[in-house]
Amino acid sequence: MAVIARDGYVDIVRDKVENFHGNQLVYVGWDDHLLFSAAQAFPLPPEMPYQALVSEVMASVFGDHPEFAQIDWSTVEWVLDGVSFAPDMEKSLKDNGVGHKSLIRFKTPGLTGINGTRL
Amino acid sequence: MSDKKNTVFLIVQDNEDARPIIEAVEQDNSAVNIQYQPGLVRMEAPGRLIVNRETVEEEIGREWDVQELHLVLISLAGNVDEDEDKFELSWH
């Protein structure tokens, strides 16, 4: 439904991809690790290899968690925008289907957070 | 509709100016429950609560304008019916 306003609205999409200087927004959330209270937001080039997302970008934030170093990446379960997927680590974010404002969630089987508390 | 009457309440500051109002409410509302919390006094009653001008005037021995209630009022719940003789709260 259209906005209810007397004078109408100018068409401003504040977060369109063009506003991010060549980057796109990507959100990454680590399931069952609520020590990070929310998924994290990153501005990333669409050409960035998925491997770099994992070992540089994600490590820069999630690396502070003691379980991050224990992750067996071959068993990680990935969900992209609500759908399970198997990323190709060598390919870019874009070629893996990661778009502007995509949400990537990952689950790390066997790792259940600090003392098993899902933190 | 059930017979259960929902609670109305009147909350005033816990100070000297409010005391005659609290005492008037206590006299004129048999079902009132008065709770003292830090800084405030909460008066709640089932369905209806009234502040009568005459009762407050008897307490303080001078004329009292019902709207003086505003000086100590903190909060209330219920529909307000106010005139020069009373301030009343009720649910329909």
Add this chain to the structure above:
Amino acid sequence: MPAKKLNLRKRYELLTRGMGWETTYQKMDDVFPYDSFEGIKITDWDKWEDPFRLTMDAYWKFQAEKEKKLYAVIDSFAQNNGQTNLSDASYLSAIKLFITGVTPIEYAAHRGFANLGRHFRGDGARVACQMQAIDELRHQQTQVHTISHYNKHFNGLHDPFYQFDRVWYLSVPKSFAEDAMTAGPFEFITSISFAFEYVLTNLLFVPFMSGAAYNGDMATVTFGFSAQSDESRHMTLGLEIIKFMLEQHEDNLPIVQRWMDKHFWRAYRLLALVAAMQDYMLTNSPMSWKEAWDVYFVENGGALFEDLSRYGLRMPKYHELATAEAEHVSHQVWSVFCSLGNATGFHTFLPTEEKMAWLSEKYPDTFDKYYRPRFEYWAKQKEEGTFEYQKGLPQLCQICQIPMIFTEVQTDPMQISYRVTEHGGDKYHFCSDGCKDIFEHEPEKYVQAWLPVHQIFQGNCGGPTLPEVLEWYKFAPEDSGDYIGSQDHARWQEWKGADKKVKEA
């Protein structure tokens, strides 16, 4: 014998009837151009009646009296160094959040009601809105005046209005106020007077201000209750406007119901900040958030909506979820502040053993199970010197603008609640169905949202690094971080140490 005084009803009528007139040189629709586009149908503005019937002379008299009382307390508080009687200086984090997050909303409400005081067609409604506009300005001024005393002694209180327009967590109250202000007059008044003031402000001004009294802050409790006495009048106006709209035309019901659903949810989300103030930032809390929610929303809100059901109005959508969340939100909000405490304009601190015992008692089903472990883990890390603030920036909800920290409390409280929709080829993320519904009804409005995290990435907030952003916020380095070891803490210890020495002597 003096002429008999007119009775209250008559005086109120004289004030509010016949002051307006049917215009003839200009069409009424041109004089009042904003009160019809929302679809609300008013057939007879004379049916409007303010139950308080406050006339202008009485208004000035009582407001002047309230001011005199308030300023007497403020003066004596300052003269007697009232700040030294606080329970603890960490309590001031709540006041810092109040002056930066709540006081500017008072000012926004002033602007909004001044606008309505011009644009409603009915003169009774205009007078009520004009009085409320003056009240709201008074609230803003008295809050600034009272809290300025703390600014002489403590950090983080220096630029509330500047910060309101910029800081990541202050976009939550800012966007709430601006959502209402950019709507039409009927939606604005439903949002502010009814959803916020009637249904929810008791939660802020009653238990929180009682908490201020409980923590020795006589200055805050006095302005709080002084403001709240006006608030009672505003709540009554809110209820009156709802009844008025519903009585005027049956077509108004679905519109009012949708606004109720929307603004209840928006105001409720905003109050998540107050939940954290109530449970964590008050050194001693007289009442938990959950207890306050039960008394002031479940019981009182329930009675209110039962009363309004005769017009066909039902409880706001998702109120059951809000009640289920009452056992979680304060812990979730305080957790996110603690993990991003290097980027807040107030000090954060972990709950003490004593506080955690109180939280366990007040939240027997949730605190020990879901929240105690994280505070204990962080406490251990701080002891060992390994604690790190979170390095990334959180994903935000497009509507409430709070980091996406809320969880599926009805099914799995450790699972973040993720909701998403698409509009114009872009994705939009939400913390809840309530926020998602609001977006989907008016996407053109919310695609414009100024989300602080995204603005940092777009390069609009001083620079890409945290120190640059904080400087842009006008946060001084001493404003942020742990309370323990802060300048505020050192000053407090100095006073208390001096106190102790006097007592010992």
